[in-house]
Amino acid sequence: MRCCGPGEATMTEGVFFAITHRADQRYRRPVTSAYGRLLLTPRAGGGQRVHAAAVTIDPEPDRRQVRRDFHGNMSTFIQLTQPYDRLTISAESIVELTRRPPDPASLPRLSWEHTAQAVRTVLDAEGTGHAGSVSAALAVAESRLGSPLVTPSEEFREFAAPSFRPGRPLVDVAGELSMRVAGSVRIVPTARAGPQGASTALREATGTVNDAAHLLLAAARSMGLAARYLTGYRFDQASGAGELHAWASLWVPGGGWIHVDPSRGGFVDLDYVALGWGRDAWDVLPLRGVAYGSELAGRPEVEVTMRSLSPEEAAELAVGVRTGSR
The missing domain is CATH 2.60.40.2250 (Immunoglobulin-like)
Known part of the structure; x- marks a missing residue:
């Protein structure tokens, strides 16, 4: 083909x-x-x-x-x-x-609470306008829910809480949360899949790039946000080589989807090529x-x-x- x-x-x-x-x-x-x-x-x-x-x-x-x-x-x-x-x-x-590398200063400075409210009401008449279209609103609404490999829970909410201080802009939350996941999970190459991947990564402080992405999704969704999983490739400038990779994105009203790499910490730049996105790795x-x-x-x-x-x-x-x- x-x-x-x-x-x-x-x-x-x-x-x-x-x-x-x-x-x-x-x-x-x-x-x-x-x-x-x-x-x-x-x-x-x-x-x-x-x-x-x-x-x-x-x-x-x-x-x-x-x-x-x-x-x-x-x-x-x-x-x-x-x-x-x-x-x-x-x-x-x-x-x-x-695409331009993300500049947090130029993105909407909406609080995470305001964003969570917008996610909850995204399928309302006014909320759909924030997403841009009905199909975009459906994508946001779906990305707030649990999925086969990501189940929001109190465990993940407790992990997320330190990054979600009252009134904090979501863009700042996203950057810090990705850094905290990267600092909490030692990345290993051995493939491991299953509905407990995120929990295992959190409890054992070790996991794959897939586990790290799932952990960020679980934390974000447990706080009422819309977050989706991406698979694709990452180019390593130091070695001049590429690899299969996984990362995540969070939705900001008026700002679209912010891409972050929870296995390395920080925002995604021009070294990432996306194959596709979905609710979790299974998609x-x-x-x-x-x-x-x-x-x-x-x-x-x-x-x-x-x-x-x-x-x-x-x-x-x-x-x-x-x-x-x-």
Whole structure:
């Protein structure tokens, strides 16, 4: 699957990245049939522009459909009906970031209490106006509620409370809360998923980047705020390499969604490329599916590369990705 037509080739002044995401899964015996959803095409909008993207799958699926999911993320749905014992998925994209790094001083200085009230009433006639549209209001309302991997509770409310002093602007709360999560959870690479991920991270002071994001969501939602989970990539300027990453965002009336990184602390900058967002990690797993009649031969081998580009390099590589001539 390839996307983005010639009109996307016009390069503007921004930060450019070439991203490759490859997953290789082997099986002990042939799979008889399988289906799945791939979230491997970066999301466009919000200062993020996808100049070209392609997803290749071996063996080629019998059916493939590309469409936006409930949250507007670009998803590829596949079905395989022929036996296979190895599945290789590779995604390439050329992305430009033009969004401004967040400046807390320029954002609305609404208190967190005022924001929580706006979240509670966002589906009212006046509240919908604060969100901008009915669909945006629904997204805000949904992001206040519990989800499969994030359950607001008194435990998380107690953790959040020190950052939520009376009358404090939400933008200041968001920055401090992300710093406190980063200081409270030692990040480990071992994957761990489950509905108790945030609680485990809080109690044991250790967890994955997913756990840290879930902890911030649980704390924010326990205080009545709208917060959502993002998955994507982060570029490390020091090493010149990229990695799969997860972070969070909080809604501010009149200011949109403020993105923060609770595994590192602070606001998200131009080193982050979003694949998609949802209620929690379950909504935006990059690879998700079911295979029948077989057994996994170990964990999938996943490799992510991310390279910074000049506008000229980005334009040339975008043509190659779109035409398959790279």
